[in-house]
Amino acid sequence: xxxxxxxTKDYGSRRALSDLSFETGQGEVVGFxxxxxxxxxxxxxxxxxxxxxxxxxxxxxxxxxxxESLEVRKRVGxxxxxxxxxxxxxxxxxxxxMADLRQIPDSEERAFETLEMVGLDxxxxxxxxxxxxxxxxxxxxxxxxxxxxxxxxxxxxxxGLDPGxxxxxxxxxxxxxxxRTVLLSTHILSEAQQICDRVLIINKGKIVAEDTPxxxxxxxxxxxxxxxxxxxxxxxxxxxxxxxxxxxxxxNAPDGSVEFQFxxxxxxxxxxxxxxxNSGYELLEMRPVGLSLExxxxxxxxxxxxxxxx
Amino acid sequence: xxxxxxxxxxEYNHYFTSPIAxxxxxxxxxxxxxxxxxxxxxxxxxxxxxxxxxxxxxxPGVDWLGSTxxxxxxxxxxxxxxxxxxxxxxxxxxxxxxxxxxxxWELIVGKWLGAFLFILTILAITLVYPIILNSLxxxxxxxGLMVSVYLSVILLSAAYLALxxxxxxxxTNQIAALFSTLxxxxxxxxxIGFPANYFQSASDLFTYLNTTSHLSTLYxxxxxLSDVIYFLSLTALGLFTGTAAIDARRWS
Ligand SMILES: Nc1ncnc2c1ncn2[C@@H]1O[C@H](COP(=O)(O)OP(=O)(O)OP(=O)(O)O)[C@@H](O)[C@H]1O
Ligand SMILES: [Mg+2]
Numbered sequence: 001x002x003x004x005x006x007x008t009k010d011y012g013s014r015r016a017l018s019d020l021s022f023e024t025g026q027g028e029v030v031g032f033x034x035x036x037x038x039x040x041x042x043x044x045x046x047x048x049x050x051x052x053x054x055x056x057x058x059x060x061x062x063x064x065x066x067x068e069s070l071e072v073r074k075r076v077g078x079x080x081x082x083x084x085x086x087x088x089x090x091x092x093x094x095x096x097x098m099a100d101l102r103q104i105p106d107s108e109e110r111a112f113e114t115l116e117m118v119g120l121d122x123x124x125x126x127x128x129x130x131x132x133x134x135x136x137x138x139x140x141x142x143x144x145x146x147x148x149x150x151x152x153x154x155x156x157x158x159x160g161l162d163p164g165x166x167x168x169x170x171x172x173x174x175x176x177x178x179x180r181t182v183l184l185s186t187h188i189l190s191e192a193q194q195i196c197d198r199v200l201i202i203n204k205g206k207i208v209a210e211d212t213p214x215x216x217x218x219x220x221x222x223x224x225x226x227x228x229x230x231x232x233x234x235x236x237x238x239x240x241x242x243x244x245x246x247x248x249x250x251x252n253a254p255d256g257s258v259e260f261q262f263x264x265x266x267x268x269x270x271x272x273x274x275x276x277x278n279s280g281y282e283l284l285e286m287r288p289v290g291l292s293l294e295x296x297x298x299x300x301x302x303x304x305x306x307x308x309x310x
Numbered sequence: 311x312x313x314x315x316x317x318x319x320x321e322y323n324h325y326f327t328s329p330i331a332x333x334x335x336x337x338x339x340x341x342x343x344x345x346x347x348x349x350x351x352x353x354x355x356x357x358x359x360x361x362x363x364x365x366x367x368x369x370p371g372v373d374w375l376g377s378t379x380x381x382x383x384x385x386x387x388x389x390x391x392x393x394x395x396x397x398x399x400x401x402x403x404x405x406x407x408x409x410x411x412x413x414x415w416e417l418i419v420g421k422w423l424g425a426f427l428f429i430l431t432i433l434a435i436t437l438v439y440p441i442i443l444n445s446l447x448x449x450x451x452x453x454g455l456m457v458s459v460y461l462s463v464i465l466l467s468a469a470y471l472a473l474x475x476x477x478x479x480x481x482t483n484q485i486a487a488l489f490s491t492l493x494x495x496x497x498x499x500x501x502i503g504f505p506a507n508y509f510q511s512a513s514d515l516f517t518y519l520n521t522t523s524h525l526s527t528l529y530x531x532x533x534x535l536s537d538v539i540y541f542l543s544l545t546a547l548g549l550f551t552g553t554a555a556i557d558a559r560r561w562s
Contacts, residue, residue, distance in 0.1 A: 084406035
């Protein structure tokens with residue numbers, strides 16, 4: 001649905017994207033993660049036909065974003081980073097205007113439906129300037145959904161929303177993502193973990209990692225981590241664990257639990273459990289510890305910064 | 311076509327919520343009304359002292375209407391066009407329009423059309439003045455003159471609005487657009503006439519570029535192709551500038 005090949009974008013002498021390539025399939029929700037200034041917004045602006053790349057090419061729904069820009073724009077719903085709203089229009093008039101630009105018949109009816117979808121039908125006749133920030137964000141989202149686009153590109157869609165709305169909006173995105181392609185950028189890593197089928201991590205205009213959230217974790221860790229808890233004193237437990245064959249490392253965590261690691265594929269947990277119990281400890285809990293996306297993110301972008309320095 | 315109309319309708323409606331647009335409309339209508347009153351009063355006076363209504367010497371022309379109207383438009387059009395594109399650039403709504411299925415020129419033409427329809431609305435209201443005059447005067451007004459005077463207003467608005475839209479596209483700040491547009495109008499209206507006196511060899515060129523030289527031909531009742539082409543060329547130039555400015559912004 002979206003295919004990006006060797007995309008490069010220079011703003012004057014500053015390179016915002018360098019040789020970026022990725023692909024997304026139909027019905028996929030792809031998360032775009034990266035620190036400030038990584039080039040997320042720039043990529044999205046190129047994909048939506050707002051501006052052409054300096055080099056490289058991109059197609060959306062089979063159309064080239066430069067030479068067939070109009071066809072692309074018909075099929076894409078876009079929520080820009082700074083939500084573009086006319087504050088002197090009512091929410092309904094604004095959406096009707098957008099529906100007219102999209103040449104939707106019955107534009108008013110559709111505008112109202114979309115407002116209902118984002119839970120703003122009760123404020124249909126309020127001026128946008130009088131809406132709260134989160135409500136405006138939802139009007140912006142409604143505008144991106146109004147023509148039921150094949151591809152949805154959302155630049156930080158849940159920023160500024162209250163927790164209830166965040167859940168709502170994520171549900172909307174997940175619902176849409178069942179049949180359509182969604183590319184969304186976010187800084188909230190748990191959000192990417194929850195709603196994205198795949199995550200692209202971008203730093204300094206380059207993709208530094210691309211995989212499902214789960215695979216990213218497994219790949220980066222290289223070993224599995226397990227945390228366990230026993231009743232009472234856990235002193236000496238890590239020493240005991242180290243003696244077990246297959247355990248790579250073990251240490252006491254500050255919260256009183258003990259963490260140990262083993263190579264993937266050699267599950268030593270049954271053995272560990274038996275050993276502990278036989279040694280007189282009372283085992284309360286044993287659970288796997290995933291490396292959080294936050295940690296992966298920091299790891300990847302830091303590595304990259306190091307490489308940059310060399 | 312439909313896109314142009316969608317854009318134009320939004321801009322047209324916007325004028326009816328804008329204090330600036332109301333001020334412009336009132337300035338034009340009140341000034342014209344004031345002069346209209348003077349014209350009616352003076353012909354009434356001369357009717358009392360002279361030979362009554364309908365005497366050939368008392369028939370008031372309508373060229374005052376054209377010259378006043380156009381002069382006021384020259385001064386006020388910059389206020390009507392300043393925000394049209396500059397404000398979209400400032401607030402970021404341009405990103406919305408440039409990623410909507412809409413061609414750049416359709417956007418510019420739509421903006422221009424919205425403003426043009428607003429001026430045409432004011433123009434329609436001003437028609438009451440000549441219509442009343444026509445009924446007061448015995449032989450009536452010179453119909454041909456009426457047509458060419460109103461044509462001058464229509465052509466001038468089309469051209470100056472297009473230039474205003476073009477300049478507004480170059481800016482993010484509407485006040486900068488306002489003064490640049492006003493500067494250009496003063497130049498075309500007045501300054502460009504000067505060199506005609508000093509550079510004899512190019513005097514025809516400078517006179518041709520001067521807006522007032524074309525207007526005065528129209529006020530005299532003559533409609534010539536060269537005048538029409540002058541205004542239409544300025545219209546095209548303004549719309550082209552606007553489209554090119556948007557394109558340049560995309561590539562920057
Ligand atoms: N209009 C512009 N003119 C010049 N440089 C720009 C412009 N827009 C972005 N840049 C530069 O391009 C780079 C990438 O910016 P971009 O906005 O794409 O980052 P981002 O990943 O969206 O960041 P954020 O998470 O802060 O939104 C930055 O170095 C930025 O300074
Ligand atoms: Mg951004």
